[in-house]
Amino acid sequence: MNISETKVAEQLKLITDATSNVDIISSGIVKGINIYNYSVNILISYKENKFCSSKQIKDEIEKKLIEKFPKIKLKIDNSPNYSTHSEIPHILKLSELSKKNGKNEDKWNMDSHKLFWHLDRVEKWQNGERIAPLHIDMGISNGCNMACTYCYGVIQNRSGFGTNQKKIFHMPKFAVKRFFKDAKDVGVRSIALIGEGENTLHPDFHEILEYGKSINMDLSLATNGINLNSKNADLLLTSLKWLRINISAGTYEGFEKIHRLDRKQMDRVLKNITDLAIIKKEKKYDCTLGFQMVVTKENFNEIVPLAKIGKECGVDYFVVKPCSDTYDHRLDAPTGEYIETLNTFKEAEKFANKDYAVNIKWKKAMNGGWKDYDYCMGTQFILGLSGTGNLFPCGHWFNERKDEFNLGNVIEKSFKEILNSERYWEVQEKIRQTVNVNNDCESNCRQHYVNRFLFHEGNNSLDEIKIKNKDKITNKPNHINFI
Numbered sequence: 001m002n003i004s005e006t007k008v009a010e011q012l013k014l015i016t017d018a019t020s021n022v023d024i025i026s027s028g029i030v031k032g033i034n035i036y037n038y039s040v041n042i043l044i045s046y047k048e049n050k051f052c053s054s055k056q057i058k059d060e061i062e063k064k065l066i067e068k069f070p071k072i073k074l075k076i077d078n079s080p081n082y083s084t085h086s087e088i089p090h091i092l093k094l095s096e097l098s099k100k101n102g103k104n105e106d107k108w109n110m111d112s113h114k115l116f117w118h119l120d121r122v123e124k125w126q127n128g129e130r131i132a133p134l135h136i137d138m139g140i141s142n143g144c145n146m147a148c149t150y151c152y153g154v155i156q157n158r159s160g161f162g163t164n165q166k167k168i169f170h171m172p173k174f175a176v177k178r179f180f181k182d183a184k185d186v187g188v189r190s191i192a193l194i195g196e197g198e199n200t201l202h203p204d205f206h207e208i209l210e211y212g213k214s215i216n217m218d219l220s221l222a223t224n225g226i227n228l229n230s231k232n233a234d235l236l237l238t239s240l241k242w243l244r245i246n247i248s249a250g251t252y253e254g255f256e257k258i259h260r261l262d263r264k265q266m267d268r269v270l271k272n273i274t275d276l277a278i279i280k281k282e283k284k285y286d287c288t289l290g291f292q293m294v295v296t297k298e299n300f301n302e303i304v305p306l307a308k309i310g311k312e313c314g315v316d317y318f319v320v321k322p323c324s325d326t327y328d329h330r331l332d333a334p335t336g337e338y339i340e341t342l343n344t345f346k347e348a349e350k351f352a353n354k355d356y357a358v359n360i361k362w363k364k365a366m367n368g369g370w371k372d373y374d375y376c377m378g379t380q381f382i383l384g385l386s387g388t389g390n391l392f393p394c395g396h397w398f399n400e401r402k403d404e405f406n407l408g409n410v411i412e413k414s415f416k417e418i419l420n421s422e423r424y425w426e427v428q429e430k431i432r433q434t435v436n437v438n439n440d441c442e443s444n445c446r447q448h449y450v451n452r453f454l455f456h457e458g459n460n461s462l463d464e465i466k467i468k469n470k471d472k473i474t475n476k477p478n479h480i481n482f483i
């Protein structure tokens with residue numbers, strides 16, 4: 001029998017918690033479900049009491065699941081103080097919906113990874129070689145002209161963000177170009193201009209795109225859309241494989257609240273992306289255009305209006321993802337309080353058609369922010385470069401334990417030098433050996449899907465991987481270099 005998060009949740013719903021007398025899904029005891037092939041990981045959050053012990057709950061879960069799915073390898077984690085609320089009750093209902101609606105095709109594997117199409121690099125990693133990463137999330141500017149409520153730069157009051165906007169720093173263009181060239185030379189297969197800040201603010205932004213294009217680097221951009229200009233449409237649409245607008249509101253009121261800018265700016269963003277979509281269609285450019293919404297506690301009502309706006313603007317997809325929370329849950333990512341979102345998503349999905357996908361990152365929404373692997377190895381395949389030039393194993397360390405995890409600064413040194421340094425490999429090893437992925441890290445981080453693959457399947461022989469995943473591998477998604 002096929003195992004899915006929903007099917008497992010349905011079984012768990014049959015178990016009653018003796019303390020509250022409701023099932024363990026509705027009571028919120030089950031916080032997360034992670035499934036990788038036959039490995040099933042359940043996260044519960046349960047404090048011992050006189051009516052029932054966590055051992056009793058674990059035994060019941062085990063009995064129920066093994067009975068139903070005899071082949072599974074089950075692991076149950078109990079984190080008694082885990083404060084994230086459970087999303088599972090409403091997601092359960094939502095995924096029934098998604099099955100009924102066959103229109104939504106994820107052509108980009110957004111709720112997974114793309115390492116299956118880079119098994120040459122995986123093989124080198126298996127052999128213990130010092131590999132180059134496949135992908136880099138790169139900032140070229142450190143700071144932003146918005147102040148979104150869920151932005152790490154804003155909540156940490158970093159220089160260049162929120163009220164500190166005047167201190168925006170731009171990486172010198174010589175360093176950006178040198179980095180692109182080095183990355184290309186060593187075998188990096190894609191760079192996303194994404195994160196830390198708003199990269200379109202860089203004074204040499206267009207020249208940088210030209211350069212990336214000239215060396216045939218697969219580039220992409222995530223932006224708030226304010227600075228896009230249709231005068232540069234040809235360059236944007238030919239130098240980028242994909243361009244994504246990060247927007248999390250579909251009404252003026254929501255935009256003002258979430259992005260903290262007035263309605264004129266919202267109109268500007270929507271006009272900019274509509275112009276690009278028109279030019280893309282006219283000139284038949286391949287660049288994929290999309291909207292990404294981060295769902296927080298504040299914006300569930302914005303989902304449907306935004307799904308509609310995305311379609312009207314002519315983008316290719318609208319993706320909804322749960323908010324990645326900090327390790328200490330500072331962003332208070334959305335909760336099971338939002339049971340009514342069933343209808344919300346139903347409405348949002350109605351806007352999908354063959355040219356416009358409405359996708360929800362189900363796996364990330366179902367896992368409660370919990371990681372079903374013991375250590376992180378994904379940072380050897382994906383790195384994070386801050387707009388200040390500091391290179392890190394991932395973006396999580398941009399503002400946490402910087403001295404321990406900074407690999408080097410690409411303004412001061414070339415990427416080749418950093419990659420070949422002992423420091424680089426010492427830090428990578430430190431990540432693998434000392435970082436507790438559930439206690440020290442943000443939830444659902446960029447490397448999450450890659451980490452799951454490496455942990456659950458990474459040690460299998462390549463032949464085994466290829467045979468087991470034959471159907472997936474044949475069904476190649478778009479943008480395989482953006483793992």
Ligand code: SF4
Nearest residue numbers: 376394396441445447
């Ligand atoms: S698991 Fe932790 S160290 Fe690894 S990429 Fe994610 S946030 Fe970074």
